[in-house]
Amino acid sequence: MMYSSSLCRHRAAACGRGTVEIGPGTPARAPFVRIAAILTFLLSVCCGAAFAEHPSGKDAVLIVAFGTSVEKARISYTNVEERVKKAFPDSVLRWAWSARSLLKKGPKDNPALSVQESLAKLAAEGVENVSVLSLHVIPGSEYADLLQNARAFEGLPKGLRHVRVAPPLLSDTESLRAVARLLLETVPAERGKDEGVLFVGHGTHHPSGVYYPALQYYLQAMDGNAFVGTVEGDLDVASVLRSMKGKGLRKVWMAPLMTVAGDHADNDLFGPEADSWKQRFTADGIQVRSIAKGLGEYPAFVARWIAGLEKTAGRESSR
Numbered sequence: 001m002m003y004s005s006s007l008c009r010h011r012a013a014a015c016g017r018g019t020v021e022i023g024p025g026t027p028a029r030a031p032f033v034r035i036a037a038i039l040t041f042l043l044s045v046c047c048g049a050a051f052a053e054h055p056s057g058k059d060a061v062l063i064v065a066f067g068t069s070v071e072k073a074r075i076s077y078t079n080v081e082e083r084v085k086k087a088f089p090d091s092v093l094r095w096a097w098s099a100r101s102l103l104k105k106g107p108k109d110n111p112a113l114s115v116q117e118s119l120a121k122l123a124a125e126g127v128e129n130v131s132v133l134s135l136h137v138i139p140g141s142e143y144a145d146l147l148q149n150a151r152a153f154e155g156l157p158k159g160l161r162h163v164r165v166a167p168p169l170l171s172d173t174e175s176l177r178a179v180a181r182l183l184l185e186t187v188p189a190e191r192g193k194d195e196g197v198l199f200v201g202h203g204t205h206h207p208s209g210v211y212y213p214a215l216q217y218y219l220q221a222m223d224g225n226a227f228v229g230t231v232e233g234d235l236d237v238a239s240v241l242r243s244m245k246g247k248g249l250r251k252v253w254m255a256p257l258m259t260v261a262g263d264h265a266d267n268d269l270f271g272p273e274a275d276s277w278k279q280r281f282t283a284d285g286i287q288v289r290s291i292a293k294g295l296g297e298y299p300a301f302v303a304r305w306i307a308g309l310e311k312t313a314g315r316e317s318s319r
Contacts, residue, residue: 060092060127061309062118064146065135065259067097073262076296080135083302087310092127094118098142115149123159130160131313133305135259135296136168140206143168166312169295169304170211180218182300184226186291187253196225196249196286198240200269200277201257203230215257225249228257229277231268237280244286252281255291265292 061084068074077095084093096118097103103112113121122130132150136143150163170176187197199219201212212235216228225247229240244252254277256265269277270290278288295301 058092058127059088059090059129059131059313060094060122061088061131061133061313062094062096062115062122063133063135064096064098064115066142067099067102067112068260068262069102070260070262070266073260073265073294076260076294077135079296079299080133080302080305083306084133084309087306087315088131088313091131092122092125094122098136098146115146116153119149119153119160119163123153123156128161130163131309132163132165133309134166134168135305137201137257137259137295138170138204138208138211139168140204140208143208144206164312166305166308169301170215171308175304176211176214176218178304179301180215180222180226182298182304183219183255183257184223185300186255186293186298188289188291191253191289192251194225194249194251196227196244196247196252197223198227198229198244198252198254199257200229200231200254202264203232203235205233209233231264237277241281241284241286245284249286251287251289253289253291254278254281256294258294259296260294261292261297262294265294 063077063080063084065077068077081093081095095112096115097112098115100114103114119130130150132146134143134146136146147165150165153160154163155161167175170179183199184197191197199215203209203212209230212228212230212233216226216235219226219228227240227243229235229237254269256269258264267273267276270292271278273279274283278290281288
């Protein structure tokens with residue numbers, strides 16, 4: 001499935017000429033995004049002399065991730081970047097972070113850029129076609145913002161001709177089935193038949209939060225003791241605990257359902273504080289075995305992201 005800025009076909013984000021609807025009762029004012037895109041682009045043009053690279057006429061790949069402040073967690077991003085370079089050797093490669101709170105925390109000599117800043121810089125450098133790889137797990141509010149920004153920057157005078165956005169990891173029924181199967185393959189073989197497995201995501205209050213219970217549905221069709229939880233939203237620690245205790249489970253393998261095993265994994269899931277998921281489970285008599293790896297550390301998940309990018313860019317898979 002291709003998510004082009006000129007044709008956004010996701011159920012939770014339908015793009016029109018005026019207002020872009022990103023969910024029931026959540027209208028996004030597309031004209032304001034367009035104005036912001038123009039201003040950012042003009043600023044980049046004015047500062048163009050400061051850019052070290054000028055890849056005029058080239059295609060580019062922009063990798064967009066939430067971002068992380070945990071250095072060890074960036075191994076996921078390194079794995080993705082290496083795979084993108086192999087799949088798109090002739091394209092300019094850039095990064096953008098969607099978490100505004102993290103944009104100022106990168107190294108001073110190589111600061112993280114927002115999606116708008118990255119697209120504006122590429123446009124100012126003469127790039128015409130951009131394929132965007134979204135490392136988001138679900139098509140939530142940040143993904144909807146990404147689609148709006150892509151649409152706003154596409155077709156600006158002397159700017160980007162095409163900005164095509166690849167789907168997130170979960171985007172349709174096929175992806176739910178495939179990701180459920182791959183998640184179960186990450187569980188250590190030593191897990192016993194009477195032991196649970198739990199994958200904990202960020203969660204969201206966006207309508208796309210339905211992907212989490214949908215994923216649990218497909219997981220439990222394959223493994224009755226597999227669960228999905230979320231740091232935010234309805235599948236919280238209390239509800240998951242009730243479900244596991246109802247099945248009489250006394251041991252669970254817990255893993256982040258996140259691209260990187262960063263701050264959420266270190267603190268919300270496995271932290272020493274009494275309100276972390278591990279401590280809550282332990283206090284209720286359920287032993288926790290930690291699988292502290294982000295999805296980006298597994299080649300199979302990276303391959304799915306890359307396959308979506310290749311399809312969006314109109315290329316044959318190089319896997």
